[in-house]
Amino acid sequence: MTSSEKLGTLRQKMATHTIDAFIVYSADPHMSEYLPAEWQERTWLSGFTGSAGFVVITKDKAGLWTDGRYFVQAPKELKGSGIDLFKDGMEGTPNYIDWINAEIPENGVVAVNAIATSHANWELLTEKLAANGNKLVDLPLLKDIWTDRKDPNAKKNPIFIQPVERAGKSVTDKLLDIRTKMEEQNASVHIISSLDDVAWTLNLRGSDVQSNPVFLGYIILTKNEAKLFVDLEKLDVDSRKQMEESCVKMLPYENFYQELKTFKNEKVLVSPTSNQSIFEALKENNTFIKAPVPGNLMKAIKNETELAGFRTVMQRDGVAMVKFLYWITHQAGKETMNEFSIGEKLRGFRAEGKNFVGESFGSIVGYKENGAIMHYSAPKEGSKEVTNIDTILVDSGGQYLEGTTDITRTFALGTPSAEFKTDCTLALKGMIQLSMVKFPKGTRGVQLDAFARLALWQESKDYNHGTGHGVGSFMNVHEGPQNIRKDMNFQELIPGMVLSNEPGFYYENHYGIRHENLIAVRELETTDFGTFYDFETLTICPFDHKVIATELLTPPEKDWLNNYHQWCKEKLVNDLEGEVKDWFLEQVKPL
Numbered sequence: 001m002t003s004s005e006k007l008g009t010l011r012q013k014m015a016t017h018t019i020d021a022f023i024v025y026s027a028d029p030h031m032s033e034y035l036p037a038e039w040q041e042r043t044w045l046s047g048f049t050g051s052a053g054f055v056v057i058t059k060d061k062a063g064l065w066t067d068g069r070y071f072v073q074a075p076k077e078l079k080g081s082g083i084d085l086f087k088d089g090m091e092g093t094p095n096y097i098d099w100i101n102a103e104i105p106e107n108g109v110v111a112v113n114a115i116a117t118s119h120a121n122w123e124l125l126t127e128k129l130a131a132n133g134n135k136l137v138d139l140p141l142l143k144d145i146w147t148d149r150k151d152p153n154a155k156k157n158p159i160f161i162q163p164v165e166r167a168g169k170s171v172t173d174k175l176l177d178i179r180t181k182m183e184e185q186n187a188s189v190h191i192i193s194s195l196d197d198v199a200w201t202l203n204l205r206g207s208d209v210q211s212n213p214v215f216l217g218y219i220i221l222t223k224n225e226a227k228l229f230v231d232l233e234k235l236d237v238d239s240r241k242q243m244e245e246s247c248v249k250m251l252p253y254e255n256f257y258q259e260l261k262t263f264k265n266e267k268v269l270v271s272p273t274s275n276q277s278i279f280e281a282l283k284e285n286n287t288f289i290k291a292p293v294p295g296n297l298m299k300a301i302k303n304e305t306e307l308a309g310f311r312t313v314m315q316r317d318g319v320a321m322v323k324f325l326y327w328i329t330h331q332a333g334k335e336t337m338n339e340f341s342i343g344e345k346l347r348g349f350r351a352e353g354k355n356f357v358g359e360s361f362g363s364i365v366g367y368k369e370n371g372a373i374m375h376y377s378a379p380k381e382g383s384k385e386v387t388n389i390d391t392i393l394v395d396s397g398g399q400y401l402e403g404t405t406d407i408t409r410t411f412a413l414g415t416p417s418a419e420f421k422t423d424c425t426l427a428l429k430g431m432i433q434l435s436m437v438k439f440p441k442g443t444r445g446v447q448l449d450a451f452a453r454l455a456l457w458q459e460s461k462d463y464n465h466g467t468g469h470g471v472g473s474f475m476n477v478h479e480g481p482q483n484i485r486k487d488m489n490f491q492e493l494i495p496g497m498v499l500s501n502e503p504g505f506y507y508e509n510h511y512g513i514r515h516e517n518l519i520a521v522r523e524l525e526t527t528d529f530g531t532f533y534d535f536e537t538l539t540i541c542p543f544d545h546k547v548i549a550t551e552l553l554t555p556p557e558k559d560w561l562n563n564y565h566q567w568c569k570e571k572l573v574n575d576l577e578g579e580v581k582d583w584f585l586e587q588v589k590p591l
Helices: 003-016 041-046 073-078 096-103 119-130 171-184 195-201 237-245 253-260 276-282 294-300 304-331 339-351 368-372 418-436 449-457 555-575 578-587
Strands: 021-024 054-058 062-066 084-087 109-112 135-138 189-192 217-222 226-230 248-252 267-270 287-290 356-359 364-367 391-396 398-400 407-412 438-440 468-470 479-484 498-501 504-507 511-514 517-527 530-537
Touching (some): 003 054, 021 096, 054 096, 062 073, 073 084, 096 119, 109 119, 119 135, 171 195, 171 217, 171 294, 189 195, 195 217, 195 294, 217 253, 226 253, 237 248, 248 253, 304 398, 304 517, 304 555, 304 578, 364 368, 368 391, 368 504, 368 511, 407 511, 418 449, 418 504, 418 511, 418 555, 479 498, 555 578
Parallel strands (some): 021 109, 062 084, 109 135, 189 267, 226 248, 267 287
Antiparallel strands (some): 021 054, 054 062, 189 217, 356 398, 364 391, 391 407, 438 530, 468 498, 504 511
């Protein structure tokens, strides 16, 4: 079925159940950003493949709300679907709940699939719909329409341990720390449903979600018991042993909701971002402590072992990137290549490195105007051919047993225009300024975001995405609660947190630019005015001199870039040889 045909079938189901509007969030029961194939409901219905966005369907209209990363991509993927694009966060774009209230009749009924809807969204919807006399119900209408969502022949991906030598802390100690937080909040039961928190807590990894080393599972933690609900057949010998030694009971994944119904008169600590079905199973007989999962912040603050792992894999990843950059700058125009094959080639260079597990996300390779599509995913068939003219943006990353990488480099395959070099340098100035910033304890990411944008702002330019996201340790490449962006986030930046630093600029139908390194928050000094932090740059890979308008750099910015390239030289030169090494030494020469 086409998206239009799927909408038609869905509307028939809506009419049968007297539903005036149906919302399809991009979510699974664990509220993941990247979804197992069987939970990609929004993509299946709309054809839109971005990592963020949701669809609202009424009797005669349908809309997709997504953020600035996808304003170029979404119209192309929605073409012919009957679904309109609503640019979330832009002036004039209605809030989706207000839009629903305006579109449906009085005393209307709105449906969602509760197991794929966060409690926070459920509460907000219920309140705002009720103000207009409308109500919300749980009705998974796609269940009967998308009938082949599960592959009966799908193999079971094994779950394996992340040994304490790499994790830096044992499962027993992590459970003790979490129980201490439970006690502080007077909680008798704690539910952990987000996949990265489950995996981190138990020092386990899997591959149920593409590019994310996680597995489907839930944890129920009480003062005396820890239970993991998981497909038991996926646990290997070592992971079973680790659970037994850590006093974690292993139970079937499908038993989770039944177990919830056994609790009575408990004080349950559960995140508002958990799915609504969890709350429905507990609400009659228990009270809730709605608060972030304590382990989420613990996970974000990397210990010294994890930070050492990041530094190790950055060197390995840097070698792969230099080999890749040499290859593409020398072979473009000589051998046939396209955006998709370039991503595959880069993966091959990374795979040569020790302990490489896979990509940390699907590589974003945008040639010429496709670079302006921020999260562009080149199709396997019909991908744009790449030659030795113009510019290209490559955003990629690797998963290694010791850590996770995420890097973007924008570089020239031909001679870049003066306009491109100017814009490229403005974005680079922002990345450098954020790299050099010094800030007091208690600072939040929103307070630093302007450092990365100021050079662009002074030219009345900007970019439509966050400047920095948290990054996991052999874990999800997007990790909270920390970030650096315009939106208010009250989470302070704390030593040990790892983030991206990735300002960019996007000129639709012309070119795209992004520069990205990973950085770690570290304590710098304590003065009479308090404790101050700065960032340790982790990523090791040179920037292309040909896209930099050197005259636009201030002396401190130029010094930072020259020092960075000297550091790259020291870190990587001994792992390179031959023509690649000679080329690399040219790339790291002072400007």
